[in-house]
Amino acid sequence: MKEHKYSYPLSIQLTLPENFRKDEEFKKNISLLQNYGFFGVELNIARPELIDKENLNAFLKEYGLKFTMFASGAAAKAFNLSLSHNNPEIRQAAVQKCIEIIDFSAKMEAGVILGFFKGGPSRNADRTREFFSESLEQIAPYAWNKKVPLLVEATNRYESAVANSLEDTYELIRDWENRYIRLLPDTFHMNIEESNMYEALKRYAHCYESLHISDNNRYFPGLGAIDFAQIIRFLKKMDYKGGLAIEGNIKNNFIEDLEASMNYLTPLLSP
Numbered sequence: 001m002k003e004h005k006y007s008y009p010l011s012i013q014l015t016l017p018e019n020f021r022k023d024e025e026f027k028k029n030i031s032l033l034q035n036y037g038f039f040g041v042e043l044n045i046a047r048p049e050l051i052d053k054e055n056l057n058a059f060l061k062e063y064g065l066k067f068t069m070f071a072s073g074a075a076a077k078a079f080n081l082s083l084s085h086n087n088p089e090i091r092q093a094a095v096q097k098c099i100e101i102i103d104f105s106a107k108m109e110a111g112v113i114l115g116f117f118k119g120g121p122s123r124n125a126d127r128t129r130e131f132f133s134e135s136l137e138q139i140a141p142y143a144w145n146k147k148v149p150l151l152v153e154a155t156n157r158y159e160s161a162v163a164n165s166l167e168d169t170y171e172l173i174r175d176w177e178n179r180y181i182r183l184l185p186d187t188f189h190m191n192i193e194e195s196n197m198y199e200a201l202k203r204y205a206h207c208y209e210s211l212h213i214s215d216n217n218r219y220f221p222g223l224g225a226i227d228f229a230q231i232i233r234f235l236k237k238m239d240y241k242g243g244l245a246i247e248g249n250i251k252n253n254f255i256e257d258l259e260a261s262m263n264y265l266t267p268l269l270s271p
Helices: 024-036 053-062 073-079 088-108 125-146 166-173 187-193 197-203 228-237 254-269
Strands: 010-015 040-044 066-071 111-114 150-153 181-184 210-213 243-246
Touching: 010 024, 010 066, 024 254, 053 066, 053 088, 066 088, 066 243, 073 088, 088 111, 088 125, 125 150, 125 166, 125 181, 150 166, 166 181, 166 187, 166 197, 181 210, 187 197, 187 210, 197 228, 210 228, 228 254
Parallel strands: 010 040, 010 243, 040 066, 066 111, 111 150, 150 181, 210 243
Antiparallel strands: none
16 A cells, blocks of 8 residues: 555545546646645546556556545536436436446546536425435445445535535435445535534544545645644544545645645644
8 A cells, every 4th residue: 555644644635537548737736736746636527438558457556556535526516416306317326327337437446427427406395305316226236246345525515405414414324335336425515504613523433434625715734724733633533544535725826825735734634
């Protein structure tokens, strides 16, 4: 297993250009991750069928990075798909796309994140949750058979009617909860949904091995108001054994934002 320089394996979420080997900006960003000692990358890939998996693995290996998670939001947006849509044809198309993503991820030894793919806000949250559960019932056994971790992200109520708090998310996955069906906490969303972020993280510690870190304004950690020093101290005290992944919007540009965030995070993540 690859060694990492921080208290936890550190990843970051990026969008993968289709022509990633010739995209100079992407290569510059990836090189910066290598310089900072990142463990891996979560990749948003709109059209995985266009990506040569062996080429991608070899490319990341050149920079000492592992493809940790397939972030499915770009694919959901590209094909206008939702696992909780009230149209059964759209839901079934979303299920099929998830199965294709799981197949791709199995060959990359990566997990799959279901965030935006869950679906957006709804006037009938209960019915929307039922639709999502029906979709998950089809996807979860397939992920298990392929041994691909499927992470249902807890996102805030303004973005989705499905899986908001950690408790809410756990209730949706509890019938399938195992080593491959997990929940994914995110500090940005927890800052909105949780009355006590620390109690929630501790209560559901058995259900996650990855934690998204994003500031209250949705920028990288250190560019907002969340006290990540306290969060990391809490994780260490809890003896958390999983990984951390930066996910956020860009405030200035990727390089400036990452440098500012890492200047803030590096002392906190020192072993």
